[in-house]
Amino acid sequence: MSAYDALLHRRSHSKVGLRAPSHTELLRLIDAAATVADHSSLRPWRLIALRGEQRDALGQAFANAAAAGGGSAGAGGGGGAWAAAESRGDAAGGAMDVDGPARDKFVAKARRAPLLIAIVASPKPSEKVAEWEQAAVAAGVAHNLTLLLDEAGWGVIWRTGNLTRTEPVRRLHRLAPNEQLLGWLYVGDAPPGREMRRKRPNPADFLTEL
Numbered sequence: 592m593s594a595y596d597a598l599l600h601r602r603s604h605s606k607v608g609l610r611a612p613s614h615t616e617l618l619r620l621i622d623a624a625a626t627v628a629d630h631s632s633l634r635p636w637r638l639i640a641l642r643g644e645q646r647d648a649l650g651q652a653f654a655n656a657a658a659a660g661g662g663s664a665g666a667g668g669g670g671g672a673w674a675a676a677e678s679r680g681d682a683a684g685g686a687m688d689v690d691g692p693a694r695d696k697f698v699a700k701a702r703r704a705p706l707l708i709a710i711v712a713s714p715k716p717s718e719k720v721a722e723w724e725q726a727a728v729a730a731g732v733a734h735n736l737t738l739l740l741d742e743a744g745w746g747v748i749w750r751t752g753n754l755t756r757t758e759p760v761r762r763l764h765r766l767a768p769n770e771q772l773l774g775w776l777y778v779g780d781a782p783p784g785r786e787m788r789r790k791r792p793n794p795a796d797f798l799t800e801l
């Protein structure tokens with residue numbers, strides 16, 4: 592299949608089955624995804640696979656973050672509400688994990704696929720390459736990987752949410768202070784029968800001349 596056809600036929604799957612690509616298969620796809628254009632070849636990204644009960648830990652982190660006030664779509668780093676709760680030492684702040692239905696709801700969300708791949712923008716020191724350029728490289732790797740997984744027959748959807756950049760979620764992924772999560776690729780069996788891809792925008796609306 593040409594890259595053109597692969598892109599035209601790609602679609603996200605919000606519901607996937609129980610099988611997931613193996614570590615070895617992932618490495619093969621990441622090898623190709625990593626050919627993304629990368630100013631100064633800084634490799635400013637890394638990926639973290641979450642399988643099995645590791646997904647429950649993510650659900651727990653989501654629940655703890657939500658209990659502490661959550662995040663916002665514009666949040667650039669750790670959750671301020673979380674930090675405040677932590678300094679108070681209350682339950683939602685880390686002394687105790689949130690439990691019960693509040694936890695179950697988020698664990699179920701994290702279990703929507705057998706494999707989650709966290710996309711981490713991991714900027715490297717550079718006088719020449721700004722952090723936004725490096726984040727663009729990390730996003731490029733994620734888009735490439737999404738396409739490659741789709742082409743290999745896996746169901747994939749890239750998800751984020753307001754809790755992505757909260758402190759409990761950062762801590763679970765052991766992010767360095769300068770790193771940022773760009774979300775997760777949720778991966779599993781593609782459901783049988785490919786649905787039609789959603790309507791494409793008119794390319795002429797997106798190309799002008801100076």
Ligand SMILES: Cc1cc2nc3c(=O)[nH]c(=O)nc-3n(C[C@H](O)[C@H](O)[C@H](O)COP(=O)(O)O)c2cc1C
Nearest residue numbers: 601602603604605748749750751752773774788789
């Ligand atoms: C950075 C990023 C974050 C996203 N976050 C979510 C999300 O949290 N929930 C969601 O339903 N779709 C999210 N999407 C969109 C889906 O991945 C997907 O593109 C969308 O459902 C449209 O389907 P399509 O890819 O088949 O066109 C996100 C996409 C990107 C690039």
